[in-house]
Amino acid sequence: MATQRKAVALISGGLDSLLAAKVMLEQGIHVEGINFYTGFCVEGHTHAIRKKDKAKPKRNNALWSAEQLGIKLHIIDIIEEYKQVLLNPKHGYGANMNPCLDCKIFMVGKAKEWAVENGFDFIITGEVIGQRPMSQRKDTMPVISAESGADDLLLRPLCAQNLPETKPEREGWVNRAELHGFSGRTRKPQMALAEKFGFDDYAQPAGGCCFLTDKSYSVKLTDLWASRGKRDYELDDIMLLKVGRHIRPKPGFKLIIAREEGENNFLQGYKKQFITLMTMSHKGPLTLLDGEASEEDLQLAAQIVARFSQGREAQSVDVQIAEKGVNKLITVKPLAAEGILPAWRV
Amino acid sequence: MIELDARRLMCPMPVIKTQNAIKPLLPGDKLRVFCTDPGVLQDIPAWCRINKHTVLLAEERDGEYILTIEVGNE
Numbered sequence: 001m002a003t004q005r006k007a008v009a010l011i012s013g014g015l016d017s018l019l020a021a022k023v024m025l026e027q028g029i030h031v032e033g034i035n036f037y038t039g040f041c042v043e044g045h046t047h048a049i050r051k052k053d054k055a056k057p058k059r060n061n062a063l064w065s066a067e068q069l070g071i072k073l074h075i076i077d078i079i080e081e082y083k084q085v086l087l088n089p090k091h092g093y094g095a096n097m098n099p100c101l102d103c104k105i106f107m108v109g110k111a112k113e114w115a116v117e118n119g120f121d122f123i124i125t126g127e128v129i130g131q132r133p134m135s136q137r138k139d140t141m142p143v144i145s146a147e148s149g150a151d152d153l154l155l156r157p158l159c160a161q162n163l164p165e166t167k168p169e170r171e172g173w174v175n176r177a178e179l180h181g182f183s184g185r186t187r188k189p190q191m192a193l194a195e196k197f198g199f200d201d202y203a204q205p206a207g208g209c210c211f212l213t214d215k216s217y218s219v220k221l222t223d224l225w226a227s228r229g230k231r232d233y234e235l236d237d238i239m240l241l242k243v244g245r246h247i248r249p250k251p252g253f254k255l256i257i258a259r260e261e262g263e264n265n266f267l268q269g270y271k272k273q274f275i276t277l278m279t280m281s282h283k284g285p286l287t288l289l290d291g292e293a294s295e296e297d298l299q300l301a302a303q304i305v306a307r308f309s310q311g312r313e314a315q316s317v318d319v320q321i322a323e324k325g326v327n328k329l330i331t332v333k334p335l336a337a338e339g340i341l342p343a344w345r346v
Numbered sequence: 347m348i349e350l351d352a353r354r355l356m357c358p359m360p361v362i363k364t365q366n367a368i369k370p371l372l373p374g375d376k377l378r379v380f381c382t383d384p385g386v387l388q389d390i391p392a393w394c395r396i397n398k399h400t401v402l403l404a405e406e407r408d409g410e411y412i413l414t415i416e417v418g419n420e
Binding site for chain 2: 035037041059060062063064066067070071072073074075076077239269
């Protein structure tokens with residue numbers, strides 16, 4: 001009896017990785033999924049902090065994919081290790097702060113390590129030649145295989161017929177003729193294959209699965225580094241970049257102002273770590289102050305917060321400033337709308 | 347009963363913490379996870395289903411979400 005071969009599949013939660021894993025299962029391969037959490041993943045519920053998003057069904061698409069496939073999924077926290085990928089990408093960034101090629105090399109490399117540790121034979125991804133401008137090109141695919149250390153143990157079932165044979169194909173572990181030759185940005189072949197397999201409620205994130213591909217998020221991240229004078233971050237930093245209005249009236253401090261109830265609730269969890277401002281005489285958003293602020297700065301911060309409260313047209317608004325368990329109340333005149341300079345908005 | 351504090355973590359971190367806490371446990375062992383992200387009510391049961399563990403109880407108490415899990419056989 002032939003040995004059943006085992007493949008570890010990189011599962012992002014999108015359609016391509018779902019299909020790639022299914023193609024392997026159809027060939028009798030034992031497949032288990034691996035999903036890496038960088039802290040920048042759109043997956044999970046970080047995108048559903050806002051109350052308006054709560055009406056939408058919430059699910060982790062990687063878990064959903066694994067459940068559809070009937071395979072195990074191993075979710076790996078790579079937040080710390082990923083810093084080096086983001087801060088020093090050998091192959092540079094894409095349109096925003098997305099180090100897509102280095103990211104893919106890193107993840108395939110981690111999957112290779114996992115495969116060796118767990119007795120798996122090869123690695124599969126849902127990559128398609130030409131699908132993504134940075135990491136999924138004909139000339140970058142061999143770079144990923146080589147620099148990740150996976151070499152010819154990396155199989156891309158959706159475009160394998162356009163690439164040189166890998167070991168799983170050469171050794172007859174999988175049948176190359178039953179793999180695919182997809183290429184380009186069109187999604188039609190994937191959608192047809194999804195229909196054939198009976199997948200219909202799959203995720204199709206418009207901006208990909210990573211906040212680093214988002215222009216607005218990338219601007220906030222570079223602003224954070226510039227204000228601190230160093231390129232580094234903690235998980236809380238990058239979580240907070242996803243939430244609220246970010247206003248930097250002075251280089252030394254920034255305000256993170258909740259835009260609605262869901263964000264207000266989320267920011268409550270950070271009250272012990274930050275100076276917080278809250279309007280007391282009128283309804284208004286919870287605001288975190290990130291950085292160092294003098295008394296004069298706090299006055300300006302309170303005027304800005306008052307501008308975003310229901311007392312924006314009032315002559316005076318009471319604002320509570322809380323720092324390390326000590327509360328003080330100040331009364332300010334809300335800043336005029338034109339007082340919030342466009343350059344302050346991050 | 348082993349308890350795991352996953353409060354203030356957003357998904358998928360509570361799932362990752364649960365996964366790592368279950369790794370050294372034996373079939374039949376029980377784990378109670380305390381969370382504040384409501385997303386766990388969807389994600390931890392999904393993770394348990396695909397990994398053959400059983401969610402015995404999922405409850406909301408004082409703004410916290412508490413899941414009791416029995417470790418499965420795999």
